[in-house]
Amino acid sequence: MGIDACTSRPFRGSEAVARGEVSWGRLAGPAFRPLLTDVYVGSSAEVDTATWVRAVALWGRGAGVVAGPLAARAWEAECPWEERELIMPTSRRETSDEIDVRRDRLLPDEVCFRYGVAVTSPARTAFDLARRGPLVEAVAAVDAVAFRCGLTSAHLLAVAAAHPGARGSVQVRRVVALMDPRAESLMETRLRLVFILRGVPAPVPQYEVRVRDGGLRWLDLAWPRVPAGRRKLGLEYDGPEHRTITGQNRDLLRDADLDDQEWEILHIGAVQVFDERRADQLAARVMRRLNPDP
Incomplete structure (x- = not known):
């Protein structure tokens, strides 16, 4: 069966072409929208958080874990940043202007699934956001995840304890001291x-x-x-x-x-x-x- 403009799930263009479902000419036309390199969606599809989470995972060929601001939005939390981040499990780092690809250690309980895709858990997501600057925005991002997911400072400290010496750990302690899960907006x-x-x-x-x-x-x-x-x-x-x-x-x-x-x-x-x-x-x-x- 061919792919058309109503296709709501992202797909790899090269794979669809290889299967004979679409041609490169049609992919370049108005029926499809490119989201990332070789990742497309139908032009009439709604491009929401779920679409972006799946697109980023597809771009990484399923080898990475969606993290950072996009993971926060996957947990339905506001976030001050827009970057699309992917944690890869190996030292191989693809370079990209579209995705922030980084290598980091993830424990088994720090990976969950949303929209059928591996994303960082709420606590790990908050930990990663807490290490960003500036401080006020980091606290706002952590509060948003904490409010949506029922996190407390103890959850964040537990992740920090599992990653001693991680870059940005000093700021995590400041964020923990300032966070308040009752906040309902950035x-x-x-x-x-x-x-x-x-x-x-x-x-x-x-x-x-x-x-x-x-x-x-x-x-x-x-x-x-x-x-x-x-x-x-x-x-x-x-x-x-x-x-x-x-x-x-x-x-x-x-x-x-x-x-x-x-x-x-x-x-x-x-x-x-x-x-x-x-x-x-x-x-x-x-x-x-x-x-x-x-």
Whole structure:
């Protein structure tokens, strides 16, 4: 049976041509989309995470294990990086501008299967991401995997203990000290670290507040313990969904409910996270609210 534009699984072009399923001329036409060297998919197929995981494994001819950012996405976790990484079991290193190929030691329990393909386990994936820089992005990536997969610092430390002397191990210990599996987004972690790395007491992620009507509201970050006479402090990161009319109305009603419970809510935008000067100002502003009057 031939291959057509509806083919949703990646395939090796050279193998399909050798089997007589397609010609090189058709592969070069509009019916197919090249993903990697000699790896194709039908042009009408949805190219999602599963497609990329299978394509990278196919590119490695099944000899490698999908790792790094793509492994994180295979576990349905956000990741700040986009690289496609493959760990090979031998010293033979194929060079490629498309795939980051590296040799590393993987223990049996550090390899799992997703979409029928070998990928690094959640704990091993977190360990690999924790060794990347910069530190804030490494913590954000680890938090995302931890949230999706139920990891704790103990899981990460166990992998680190099994690989003493691995490159980046010093940063892994810093990441472990800063990680929090309760974080629900990369931006939530980045915002949390704005405060922690500037000496502000650590906020509580996803803090639950019961309001007057008995319902529950969740705060991205919260400081429920404040000096006597101060209102409790909560922070909300306002992404694009908060700027719609529906989002603005929802926020107004929620903030009113929280105001009744003696909460002060600060709404934070991306500029206050990524701009160092404004992040300093934000941290100082929160610290003033948390410090007792002199």
